[in-house]
Amino acid sequence: MSLLLQNVVGELTKLPGIGRRTALRLAMHLLRMEPESVDEMTSAIARFRHEIKHCTRCNNLSDSDICPVCADKERDHATICVVEQVADLLSIENTHQYRGTYHVLGGVISPMQGIAPSDLKIDLLCERIAAGGVKEVILAISTSVEGETTLFYLMSRLRQFEGLKVTTIARGIGFGDELEYVDELTITHAMLNRRELE
Amino acid sequence: MSLLLQNVVGELTKLPGIGRRTALRLAMHLLRMEPESVDEMTSAIARFRHEIKHCTRCNNLSDSDICPVCADKERDHATICVVEQVADLLSIENTHQYRGTYHVLGGVISPMQGIAPSDLKIDLLCERIAAGGVKEVILAISTSVEGETTLFYLMSRLRQFEGLKVTTIARGIGFGDELEYVDELTITHAMLNRRELE
Numbered sequence: 001m002s003l004l005l006q007n008v009v010g011e012l013t014k015l016p017g018i019g020r021r022t023a024l025r026l027a028m029h030l031l032r033m034e035p036e037s038v039d040e041m042t043s044a045i046a047r048f049r050h051e052i053k054h055c056t057r058c059n060n061l062s063d064s065d066i067c068p069v070c071a072d073k074e075r076d077h078a079t080i081c082v083v084e085q086v087a088d089l090l091s092i093e094n095t096h097q098y099r100g101t102y103h104v105l106g107g108v109i110s111p112m113q114g115i116a117p118s119d120l121k122i123d124l125l126c127e128r129i130a131a132g133g134v135k136e137v138i139l140a141i142s143t144s145v146e147g148e149t150t151l152f153y154l155m156s157r158l159r160q161f162e163g164l165k166v167t168t169i170a171r172g173i174g175f176g177d178e179l180e181y182v183d184e185l186t187i188t189h190a191m192l193n194r195r196e197l198e
Numbered sequence: 199m200s201l202l203l204q205n206v207v208g209e210l211t212k213l214p215g216i217g218r219r220t221a222l223r224l225a226m227h228l229l230r231m232e233p234e235s236v237d238e239m240t241s242a243i244a245r246f247r248h249e250i251k252h253c254t255r256c257n258n259l260s261d262s263d264i265c266p267v268c269a270d271k272e273r274d275h276a277t278i279c280v281v282e283q284v285a286d287l288l289s290i291e292n293t294h295q296y297r298g299t300y301h302v303l304g305g306v307i308s309p310m311q312g313i314a315p316s317d318l319k320i321d322l323l324c325e326r327i328a329a330g331g332v333k334e335v336i337l338a339i340s341t342s343v344e345g346e347t348t349l350f351y352l353m354s355r356l357r358q359f360e361g362l363k364v365t366t367i368a369r370g371i372g373f374g375d376e377l378e379y380v381d382e383l384t385i386t387h388a389m390l391n392r393r394e395l396e
Contacts, residue, residue, distance in 0.1 A: 001288060002259045002266075008246040011239040016227050022215070024285055029214050030247050031259075038247040041209040042240040048206040049228050049236040061200045061229075068200075087222055090199060 057128065059104040059121045061086050069093075069101055076100045078135040082125065082154065084108055084142060092140065100138070103128070108146040109153055117153055129161050136165040143171065255326065257302040257319045259284050267291075267299055274298045276333040280323065280352065282306055282340060290338065298336070301326070306344040307351055315351055323352075327359050334363040341369065 005027060012023035030038055054060070055067035058080075062068070069075060079100030083089050089102050105120040128134065139154060141147045151168065158166050172190040173182055182190075203225060210221035228236055252258070253265035256278075260266070267273060277298030281287050287300050303318040326332065337352060339345045349366065356364050370388040371380055 001291070002250065002261050004242075004246045004250050004261055005259050005284075007242045011242040014231075014235070014239065015224055017220070017223075024288070025215075026213055027246065028283070028285065030243065031250070033212075033247070035247055037212070038243065041212065042244050044202075044205045044209040045228065045236065046240050048202045048225065049231070049233055052200065052202045052229070061203050063200050063202055085226070086203075087226065090222070093199070 057124075058102050059106060059124065060089060060102060074099075078133055079138065080125070080128065080134055080136070081138040081140055083140050084147070084150075088140065100136075105141075105150070108141065108144070108150040110146045110149075112146075120150075122154065122157060126157060126160075129158070129164065134161075134164065136167060139166065139168045141168070253302075255322075256300050257304060257322065258287060258300060272297075276331060277336065278323070278326065278332055278334070279336040279338055281338050282345070282348075286338065298334075303339075303348070306339065306342070306348040308344045308347075310344075318348075320352065320355060324355060324358075327356070327362065332359075332362065334365060337364065337366045339366070 008027050008030070009020060009023040012018050012026055013020055018026070051063070053062050053065060055062040055070055056065050057070045058067060060067040060069060076099050080103050081089075081092065081098065081100055082103045082105060083092070084105055084107060086104055089104060092098050092102075103121065103125045105122065105125075107115050107120055109115055109117055109120065125137075129137070137158060139151055141151050141154075155166060158164060170193075171186065172193065173179065173186065179187070206225050206228070207218060207221040210216050210224055211218055216224070249261070251260050251263060253260040253268055254263050255268045256265060258265040258267060274297050278301050279287075279290065279296065279298055280301045280303060281290070282303055282305060284302055287302060290296050290300075301319065301323045303320065303323075305313050305318055307313055307315055307318065323335075327335070335356060337349055339349050339352075353364060356362060368391075369384065370391065371377065371384065377385070
């Protein structure tokens, strides 16, 4: 096999979810693309890796020291939604319903993977709240074992702030989910937290 | 969303089978990689796109004008296996059983997609055979409608070479395939071409 092809396949298979066969298919697609288009792609990748920053306030990915959300004076800076990762932030932003700010932890506490509370941006969150002006912290953490551990740890840290409202996002049956396929824990939770129709 | 992130996601979604969500996951993975590793990947992609050549003899991808298979004197140059694309060649090479050479057509005849015989390396194949020394041409073309069209066209072109043996790869039930799930055409073919046990 051509060394150039072997090389590009080898490099592409380093990416998650891309095996040899997919890498080969991608390489063949690269050949059908204009060389200039390929250059645009590689330079976008290189610039992203070398120039991206983390917002010094909320740890969101950002082109500058303060991310667009934190820099936006129209947003409600008294509300902070705590998420595990940037992808979660983007999912919430896509709803166009939330007008508060965020705080990206950068993961969840996981003794198995060697991730301690000090590896997450929890101190930074506490500093933000200690600076004043924050009324509510919404914890939008996943319901995995690690997520629950992180949730309890966060609650213990946030208890120090008197008058701070700490909430978590609602758990229940998703719109479009079929009851038949929903797990028992979610159904139990949804039944216990049932709401009276008005 | 950060412009750098938006850019890299936009570029990655130009690749086949990569949607917004996958692109975002890949971007997050890039952040976890060492910057040097990312540079190696982008330069492998760029070098592949700019420096890869097509073998002037068989149209295989190659680092130089003649690919390693055509340059190998140990291989049987009297036998040419005709394939649609480089990926097919690599699949056959992976068996380590075939010792002849190849000819990569670069696709199949498809009036729907506007691919005419002249868009494929068929003239180049005929030139190779006309130059002499070729005893057998194995047609390893897919059994799609376009593949069959290409097969008939190739057979009409190859008829001019007297004494040339033209074969196609055997069709039948694959090893490990369960009869229950095999299509009827393949089963019909496999029944008609049954072989007596010795």
